[in-house]
Amino acid sequence: MRYFFTGDTIFVRGDFRAASTGVNGGSRPASTIFNHTVPGNFDHADPFRYLWQIATAAGFGEDFFGLLTAVPMRHLCILQYDFITVFITAGVTNPNPDPTAPHTINIIVVSREGLSDGALLETIVTATGAKAHALGLMKYPFTGTTTDAVVVASEGEVRHTYAGTATEAGRRVYAAVARGVQEALDRQEGRTVRERPSFFIFSRYGGDHWVEWRPEGCPYYPCHFEGQVCDFCYCPYYPCHDSELGEWVKSSSGGQIWSCSTCTLLHEPGVAAYFKKNPEASLPELKKYRVSLKEDPQ
Structure with a gap:
């Protein structure tokens, strides 16, 4: 799974089995999932064609699920809880029966561990329940807007048959969505x-808790070297499983976790700049580019 921003759009790319309640929703394979910001007065006769134009302009195929929102992408919240990553934009000026009101709550859930088809659908239920819980905690007198949508996607062999709140997957989804909806609305x-x-x-250091990472005033800077680039403190390739860049270590829970604490690849200014211009670059491509920079610094 890889994600990146282009203007008013968050793109999530991978080899997914996905399900969506949004425009042209359903359940099918997908390589691209995205959420795009439109003007508050947006009115398009064919929303799917509009989404198709966005995907085509970005150079992606037709195997996509797309969402639309009036919320600016700067208010997007991304939450990572182990193998679950959640992307949320939220606005609630549309809790009434008027479907033309501009705002909505869009939730994208991605699992790096495979979900069965049943678990994909159950994740939609779990995420919706977490959204309703978050709105209740914030004292809103409704459980959603008339245009809310959820997309769920997973990669790899199926490891999770169910995704209710008592399961490993569902527990993580519920916690991330419940926190993310509140943070997104605050923004x-x-x-x-x-x-x-x-x-x-989601961090377990010093007790389970959520941490918002911000480059401004980071207490760990410089964690690698003076002048490092911190735009990718949480690597979009994680876990890469590349033994040249990291290794498996014992986690605090007794299992194993991929550690890349000594990797500087995306902290190196030249490599980071290349990746920003080429967000679809593969890891081998970035490693090759780093070698070329060392051979020819000019």
């Missing part, structure tokens, strides 16, 4: 001000 409604999308990671 959309001005209670929290950020100039770029927000990234949260």
Whole structure:
């Protein structure tokens, strides 16, 4: 799974089995999932064709699921809980029966571990329940808007048959969505001000808790070297399983976790700049580019 921003769009790319409640929804393989910001007065006779134009302009095929929102992408919240990553934009000026109201709550859930078809659909139920719970905690008198949508996707061999809240997958989805909806609404409604999308990671250091990573004033800088680039503190290739860049280590829970604490690849200014221009670059391509920079620094 890889994700990146292009203007007013968050693109999530991979080899997915996915299910969507959005425009042209259903359940099928997909290589691209995206959420795109439109103007508040957006009115298009054919929303699917509009989404198709976005995918085509980006150079992607027709195997996609797309969502539309009036929420600016700077209010996007990304939450990572182990093998689950959630992308949320949220606005609630549309809790009424008027489908033309501009805002919506869009949730994209991606699992790096395979979900059965049943688990994909159950994840939609789990995410919706978490959304309703979050709105209740924030004292909203409704459980969603009339245009809310959920996309769920997973990669790899099936490891999870179910995704209810008592399962490993469902527990992580519920926690990430419940926290993410609240954080996304805080940003959309001005209670929290950020100039770029927000990234949260579930940490077990010092007790289970969510951490918002921000490059400004990072207490660990420089964790590698003076002048490092921190735009990709949480690597889009993780876990890469490349033994030249990381290794398996014992986790605090007794299992194993992929550690890349000594990897500097995306912290190197030249490599980071190349990746920003070429967000679809493969890991071998970046490693090759790093070698070329060392051979010819000019």
